[in-house]
Amino acid sequence: MTSTEPVPGSGPETAPDDRPPSQGGRSALVEEGAGVVEVDPDHSGVHELSCAVTGAPIVIRYADVHKAFGTFKVLRGLNLAIPEGKITAIIGRSGTGKSVTIKHVMGLLRPDRGRIWVGPDELTAMPDRRLRAVRNRFGLVFQNAALFDSMTVFENVAFPLVEHGRDSRAQVRKKVGQLLAQVGLSGSDDKVPSELSGGMRKRVGLARALIRDPAFLFYDEPTTGLDPILAAAMDELIVQTQNARPGITSVVISHDMSAVLRTADKICMIVDGVVLHQGPPSYFVQSTDPLVRQFVEGNVDGPMKV
Numbered sequence: 001m002t003s004t005e006p007v008p009g010s011g012p013e014t015a016p017d018d019r020p021p022s023q024g025g026r027s028a029l030v031e032e033g034a035g036v037v038e039v040d041p042d043h044s045g046v047h048e049l050s051c052a053v054t055g056a057p058i059v060i061r062y063a064d065v066h067k068a069f070g071t072f073k074v075l076r077g078l079n080l081a082i083p084e085g086k087i088t089a090i091i092g093r094s095g096t097g098k099s100v101t102i103k104h105v106m107g108l109l110r111p112d113r114g115r116i117w118v119g120p121d122e123l124t125a126m127p128d129r130r131l132r133a134v135r136n137r138f139g140l141v142f143q144n145a146a147l148f149d150s151m152t153v154f155e156n157v158a159f160p161l162v163e164h165g166r167d168s169r170a171q172v173r174k175k176v177g178q179l180l181a182q183v184g185l186s187g188s189d190d191k192v193p194s195e196l197s198g199g200m201r202k203r204v205g206l207a208r209a210l211i212r213d214p215a216f217l218f219y220d221e222p223t224t225g226l227d228p229i230l231a232a233a234m235d236e237l238i239v240q241t242q243n244a245r246p247g248i249t250s251v252v253i254s255h256d257m258s259a260v261l262r263t264a265d266k267i268c269m270i271v272d273g274v275v276l277h278q279g280p281p282s283y284f285v286q287s288t289d290p291l292v293r294q295f296v297e298g299n300v301d302g303p304m305k306v
């Protein structure tokens with residue numbers, strides 16, 4: 001699976017985390033200040049590589065992804081590797097491109113430049129029809145839960161299955177019941193979203209994201225808007241959900257460092273459109289880098305300006 005293709009985008013004008021030069025066409029582990037990162041110099045595919053932070057195989061990979069809206073450059077050569085069967089957190093300040101990053105892997109946005117793989121499949125080389133099939137393997141828990149206000153909890157959770165139309169009514173009822181129990185909402189089937197607390201709405205959103213047994217589960221700011229107790233309960237539910245489905249790959253987008261330190265196996269920090277720091281939680285706890293410290297401690301003073 002080696003190719004002789006040159007590494008794109010390694011000019012001096014691009015990201016601070018540009019890959020080092022090719023190392024004989026083999027994947028390499030490279031010390032990069034921020035810790036060990038995986039390097040795949042010829043982009044020969046994600047399936048051969050394992051994650052230096054968790055040891056798990058890499059199942060989603062972004063290589064040198066650029067995305068601008070008009071003249072505003074959001075992603076500037078993003079390299080990101082998501083390990084299979086683990087919880088990866090993507091953190092960064094508001095507006096740094098976290099949601100834009102996940103919209104790319106769901107096929108909702110196309111990069112201006114760079115490549116993205118899900119398993120052995122390169123999304124960036126796929127026609128829209130095939131992208132839709134890939135998208136079906138993803139569950140997304142939206143920041144605002146994004147429930148249908150006029151539908152009951154049951155109908156909201158069942159919606160992706162009903163729309164898909166493959167399951168009998170009895171199967172739908174059984175699956176919805178199981179998932180509502182798993183997220184701690186048994187007996188709430190007939191409530192409508194306006195009768196639920198913010199924390200309950202997020203749980204309904206999680207049950208809905210799980211109903212089609214996704215291979216990949218993405219949470220966009222799952223604890224935003226919750227009080228600290230409900231946020232901690234949601235964090236616990238993310239870990240429980242992961243543990244109950246060992247094959248599932250979870251990605252949690254957050255600006256809350258203390259939350260992801262409790263839950264994530266790998267943390268990737270986006271700064272100025274690139275992953276500037278990545279590692280296990282212990283890396284972020286111990287790092288003396290002023291930017292990491294400012295983020296971990298939530299300081300107003302530091303290299304990042306308010």
Ligand SMILES: Nc1ncnc2c1ncn2[C@@H]1O[C@H](COP(=O)(O)OP(=O)(O)O)[C@@H](O)[C@H]1O
Nearest residue numbers: 069070074092093094095096097098099100101
């Ligand atoms: N479809 C779009 N059109 C124009 N600008 C966008 C679009 N989507 C996102 N942006 C801009 O890109 C930046 C990153 O957005 P986003 O990924 O949502 O940030 P966050 O890290 O908070 O999730 C923001 O400045 C946002 O306004």
Ligand SMILES: [Mg+2]
Nearest residue numbers: 098099100220
């Ligand atoms: Mg966002």
